[in-house]
Amino acid sequence: MKKIYYLILLFLTISTVSYGQNLEIASQSFNSSAADTWGIFYNSPSFGSNPYIFDYVSSITNGTDIIGTVGGSDNFLGVKYGNNVFPPIDEREYSLYFDTFTLNDASKDHLIEFDYEYIASSSTYVPDVTYTIYNESYTPLVSGTLLTTGTSPATGIATESISLPKDTYTYSSGLTMVLFISYPTGTIDAEWENTLLKFDDFKIYENGFDGYVYNSGVWTAPTGYPAAPDATTGSIDALIASGTYTISSEVDLSSLIINSDSYAIIEATGSLNVTELTTNDNLTINSNSSQFGSLIVDGSVTGSTTYNKHVNSQPDNDFISAPVTGQTFGSFASANSNIPSTTGSNIKFFGPWDRTTGSYVTWTTTGNSNRTLDPGIGYRTGSTDNGTFSFTGTVNTSSVSVDVYHKGDTPASQWNLIGNPYPSYVSLYDFIDYNNFSANGADILQVSRGGLYGYNAALVDYWTVYNLANTIGDSNIMAPGQAFYIAVDNDLTGVMTFNPDMRINGSGDDFIPGRINTYNKRELILSLSSDDVMYHTNELYFFDDIVTLGLDNGWDTAIYGNNDSGYTLYSQLVESNSSYKMAIQSLPNSSITEEGVTIALGLIASANKQLTLDIKETTFGENVEVYLEDIESEDSWTLLNDQAYTFTTTEKLNGTGRFYLHISENKTLSIDDENAIESLKFYTGNKTIKIKGSLEANTTLTVYDIQGRKINNIALKKCD
Template sequence: MKKKILLLIIFLSAFCVKSFSQSAGLYETYIVFGINGNANLYYDLNADTGNYDFDGQFLGTFCEGDTNGLIFKGGEHKIYKCGGCDLTSTRIYYRVYLTGSPSGSYVSNSLGYLSGFNNGCGGQNQIWDKVDYNTNVLDGLSSGDYTIEVYSDATVTCDGGTVFASNGGENYKATFTINASTVGGMISGDAAFCSGANSGALTLSGNTGDVVRWESSITSDFSASVVEIDNTTTSLNIENILTTTYYRAVVKNGECGEEYSGIHTLTINPNSWTGTVDTDWNEPLNWCGGVPVATDAVEIPLVTNQPIIASGDNILVESVNVFSGATLVVESGGNLTVANAVTVASGGDFTVNNNANLIQVNDVSNSGSVTVIKNSSALYRLDYTLWSSPVTGQNLQDFSPLTLSNRFYDYDESTDSYSVITPSTNDFSVGRACLIRAPNTYAAYVDDDTSGVIWEGTFVGEPNNGDVAVSTTTALNGYNLVGNPYPSSINVNDFFDANVATVNQTSALYFWRKRNDPNTTTYAMITKAAYVANAAAGGDTGASTFIGDSSDWVVNTGQGFFVQTTGASIVFNNSMRRGVNNQQFFRMEQQDEDISEVSRIWLNITGDEGEFKQMAIVYNNQTTLGLDYGWDGEALSDGPIALYSTIEGVNLGVQARSQFNEEDVVPIAYEVTNSGSYTISLDHFDGVFLQGQDVYLKDNVTGQLIDVKNTSYTFSTIAGLFTDRFEVVYSNQALSINDLVLDTDTVVVYQKNDVLTIDSSNLMVKEVTVYDVQGRVVYEKRNIDTDVVTITDLQLQKQMLLVEITVDDRKVYKKIML
């Protein structure tokens, strides 16, 4: 402003010394623009000031359609008038045309009086100004090079009425350029890839401007996870895309702003089965994107060859979708692990065969039905099995249609007994088991040559998945009937660990599988420490299966079992699920050959009529001599014979002890309901006992020490419970046969099958005399010299007898009620 004033003073000084050829004139004129939103710029028209000269000026490059690029604001005129001349108005004119083609009319823009002061010719110098027109010069103009032509005038009462500032009639001209607006264009190219086969190209077309970069995102609106791609060409090569991804190009034309192209969606379709070669899941050419990996969503459409997961296959995928008409089969010995959902369309067929597994990782909902097959053990007429369904919606009668309708049972925990359930109107409950009898058409068991029938249990429904909570009760003894709810095996250790707050401290998992035989106990049992069989014949002995690392042991698909609880519910979850393939309802995974931390022995007690009971003693550095949750297992004594050890008043079928010590002594109790001859034997062993450690059974009645690793021990007993007769020891420091001491417990007398038996525990019997209640001799025998005497010719009837036995010249008397 100071510069303008200085120039004005110089101008006026010069003017005052001249002759006044004109009485009025414009000595400084400006045109004012706003450019790109910045502060107003004053351009000189007919003056030499510090401002930019307008004439010959390039105003800039703008974008077509720009609303704020080049704004005409107005102008400012400085006008002198001498005495006797008045100034009435002033204007600034402009027109715009394509450079080199002058045309069009001028736009007139009036200015208003701002201020004035006296000058040297008796008049005034005045400033007229207006800078708020805000006219968009670019409005309606297309791209090209333009000229804006300007001049000014003022209306006065002298000098012919009008004075001009018009550059000697040539006017003042400046130029500017308009670029076409940026157009992002559209992307063409690959629109979908099959998972695993994703290399291709995208091409940008229809754009106006240059590519600045490309961008990708996994969100369709680019609101997150935007990746900038350093590529300024109109082509983009893409590869290794694992999920549906969105692409766009960023385009800029000259000074125009950046614009995005249309968004191109590159869909990663599930890896789809084609069956081009055969039915082999692991053949790459059978898939549109190669053999699926764990991150692939898999689709099974209807094609000629349908996929089969074979024995030994361990397949991992993200999800499975079986289309209508299509089939997927997991053969026995195969495993399919799915991270998320299994979907089977109506008309689709997904079958998990016997000893195969469908494992799921995440707790998601499935859709549609699968068929899960689980074979029973060999069954005979009147045999029962505890079944648990791996699917939802399986009707009981449909599952076993040949079973009599009154031979389906659930378990009433409040009465601790089985109750009949109507099979036609009831489905399996998730996580619970039912007791179901074999069809009456099966053959009855006669002997070991009788062939049993394997029932192919077929479950159809939506596969169970995720967390399953089963309500439980502590009524009566707190035993609850539950079952594996999944179409896969579950880990025994994981089940115990997940239910530490609910399962009783001494509870095992108890399994039913036996022939219909009153002489055998009903339940097998398993803990973290050992598995104990329920019967030597007709049940599961477990002799060759439950060895090795117990952390691998599992409960198979379809298996029901009992557990004793102290809380309101137990839980099953996906973390328990395993891919173990075997026929037994409860068996271990791949066994470890060297399990140095665990040493176990399994003892059997058997009777002459097939009675059987088993127990286990386990040495482990993770357990103690007290009760250990999940490791110790309370014995269920529901048969005519029992064998167990006792800790803190609890009778244990599995006793877990601390690290093995050769000086350890384990008292063993037995109970029989019938007098007679019984045998204790070592069924199998592992750990240090495979490395030469001896195992002895000590008979505290006879004083004998029996090496049960090499021989079984047969003894005679009357009916009853005996808690201190036997001990398991590991060194041979007991009495020999020559050191036996005769007492009344050494000699056992019992009657069975019309035979009177006298057993003196290896001491020689010399004479036997039998008296009736009246003191009459009813039987007498001399010079016997044997330790077991059987009397078959005694006329027996219901009465009390007194038996006099002479052993080593001493007499022992025994009463017996026939």
């Protein structure tokens, strides 16, 4: 009696394993459910009349024993007769169906490989088993024999390798392997219940891989290239054939293929730039509190990726977004037991900002389990252990647009929580520039808040503000999966866009400042502190040609909210002041080099508090002097270049009018300057100096003692 079994090898997924130096292009190891993996193929080829499918099983009972697995998998494909169902006397067809697969290179030889095992009580019950490989047109390509009647099969698992030389076959999208089983003649008895034909680990290989090959810690490099991939190998392919490859610095490749039985890890210090990537679900990216692994893919990605993103521990908040997306919240919550939750409840400390109510949502593992973690959406959360949250999903390689809006009758809706959707760093400057001035972003953001607001638990008021002024330069970057707020203008709806051109290599914490000088950028950052506690900073930037003394969209940005109850230092615009409380103000360099500039400072502080105003950072040269004027102090002028200014509030402060900043350059005297000085008259006596005359520009008077020690600096205003 003869039985015919069809195994349709029409593989969809291009996977990645090597057979020696060969590249695996398709595989099936039966590790998922039969319904997800297989379909019944009834129609063609037609070699018989009664089609059936193989049994897809995790174990088959042989009497009281469980017959083992094949290839280390819990699941395999089996042909089994039991429960008094003996081999039928009529001829039957058994077939399985895969979707089509695509050859990487039809000009190369290919290899089909699979594991099989036949279990029987004796050689009496061993059939003839042969096979024929057919192409998608059902033209036979090659035949072979697996078992022979009357011969005991090999003990344990056998591997069959079928070679398909390119000059003896023609196929492009599918293969069908047909098994012919001829049972020996004689008595058909119950012993057939104890026979089992098993198959597992089907693979199709492409002969020869041109590029780097990694085998269990050892690289085989192409001729003329470094011993292992690095930042100079962007034109070369790489294959992780076995073992675990760890990336701890920058690596550039044309393509990376990870074996289905191998792994790759991008450490927190590492970055991978690649055009094509096949992960086989075996790529992991790590991060810690100060560094984040980075992945940039310019082409396509096959398979999922896991990103382990560091998250601050409670009681501090953290604003995050999914660096890889598509995962459901139920799956995400199950994978991360360190998401804080209410004792005895399914409420998790994780959720988006509700723009209608002005509060954070806390998701539950019941009501929100099917919600997907979509790209570009920001979430408020925190961890129980200052550890990482594991995200598993799709690597975004194209533009991501996030819907934003502001309903005028709902003030909270102006604040939209969004985040970096890529597993790579993003240039802050490029994001702010694009979304302030591109066609889709223009006029969406509030003109006084054309930047972004990052949460910083180390600050008393929690917010760090970024705009074009303090992010200009490629080293100013946003970490993978970092979320932040943007402020949408009144009654507007639009989108904020992340595009692949914004991605950039980098290393560091959530928001990383840079120091690349552009447009002759100079900066002055003031600090407000008390008892070694840094309350707030105010940032002033000076550029050539690109900004004015008034409001410049994207370059001048107000503080988050009004912060009326906290300690806040801000400035007012020099011109066209509309009572904006500026966290960042940009000014032209000419305002310093010509006559000097006076900037009104605003302060929010409680009464009876000793506070200190000081220069936190500056790139000014020694020729630029920065004076702080306190109109309520007897010693009203303080040269901040030399010392900080400390005072005690006698009442609650909330506004401007008391403190002014005077910034100007000290010039070498010209002949005209000397003539102007000669026109002044100086009178001394009783420890005072009186000056009589006319000044054409703001001037600084420095007093020294007879030993050359500087005693005081006094700012003199020009005569109007």
